[in-house]
Amino acid sequence: MRKKQNLIKKIVSGLNERLSRCDLCPRECGVDRIHGERGICSAGNDILIYSNFLHKGEEPVISGSGGSGTIFFSGCPLRCVYCQNYKFSHFPNGEKNTIEDVADKMIRLQTDGAHNINLVTPTHYLPYILKALDNAFDRGLNLPIVYNTSGYEKRDIIxxxxxxxDVYLPDMKYIDSDVSKKYSKAEDYFLRCSESLKEMQRQVSRTVMDSDGMMKRGLIVRHLVLPGCADKSVKIINWLSANLTDFKVSLMCQFQPYFTARDYPEINRRVSPEEYDIVVNEMIKLDIDGWAQDYDTDEDLAGIYL
Ligand code: SF4
Known part of the structure; x- marks a missing residue:
């Protein structure tokens, strides 16, 4: 891990300085987080973690039999109106952690049998997380690092x-700016996401699996089908097929009108099986490797079949 630690040392102080006029994500709030100001993501100068555990419900190549060592960071720059994690993405709910605490959690997850360290919505805490990784590498952390993001990222940060x-696990949620503006107040979502995904693909140009079928390196793009938006999902699947080279897609149908989605009548329902089938069939038609959630389950498990 010495190589990763050297890379971290090169970038971490610059990233830390950026906290004083925060521009870590496309929101570019410019707030002084070093002195406790909070931006749209709700993060200030402390690390809030909502939960950490061995996640058995991620894609099979991420969860495996032992589980993915998942750390859910509180806050989020994107803040979708339908977020199922709204309790800690829209609100600063979670426990305060020092950098050493975060490193402890990583080491404990490894000791407990995690296949990887899965950083969920990490970007607004990036300088702190990199310091924690450096600390954990010193103490023997040797698992693949998974960057699990909404896809609303700045290319220069990626x-x-x-x-x-090692493994990028971004969403691609929207392709139309009117939709991303309406549900996430992010008119530039597709521009930011598409640029970032191309950079992720450049970095992890080739998927690498271990002998147990776990992903050691690669790119998995998640897409949640929204009610009434199957045509837009088809466009996204086509964009991925045309613009990425070695990737997998994880298609999701678990949308429920959480949080304030009920204020938007057109999405105040589940996706229908017919809508979902349109998108699954497009994946099959384009011969895209990956998974699609089972429509007829109550469990929010990623990567069921395809
Ligand atoms: S990380 Fe948070 S504070 Fe920084 S620019 Fe993004 S939303 Fe604003």
Whole structure:
């Protein structure tokens, strides 16, 4: 892990300085987080973690039999109106952690049998997380690092992670700016996401699996089908097929009108089986490797079949 630690040392102080006029994500709030100001993501100068555990419900190549060592960070720059994690993504709910605490959690997850360290919505805490990784590498952390993100990222930030992140697990939520503006107040979502995904693909150009079928290196793009948006999902699947080279897609149908989605009548329902089938069939038609959630289950498990 010495190579990763050297890369971290090169970038971490610059990232830390950026906290004083925070521009870590496309929101570019410019707030002084070093002195406790909070931006749209709700993060200030402390690390809030909502939960950490061995996650058995991620994609099979991420969860495996032992589980993915998942750390859910509180806060989020994107803040979708339908977020199922709204209790800690829209609100600063969670326990305060020091950098050493975060490193402890990583080491404990490894000791407990995790296949990887799965950083969920990490970007607004990136300088702190990199310091924690450096600390944990010193103490023997040797698992693949998974960057699990909404896809609303700045390309220059993703570029800095070259050689540090092993598996990228981004969403591609929207392709139309009117939809991303309406549900996430992010008119530039597709522009930011598409640029970032291309950079992720450049970094992890080739999927690498271990002998147990776990992903050691690669790119998995998640897409949650929204009610009434199957046509847009088809466009996304086609964009991925045309613009990425070695990737997997994890298609999801678990949308429920959480949080304030009920204020938007057109999405105040589940996706229908017919809508979902349209998108699954497009994946099959384009011969895209990956998984699709089972429509007829109450469990929010990723990567069921395809
Ligand atoms: S990380 Fe948070 S504070 Fe920084 S620019 Fe993004 S939303 Fe604003």
């Amino acid at each position: 570029e800095l992670l070259d050689g540090i992140i």
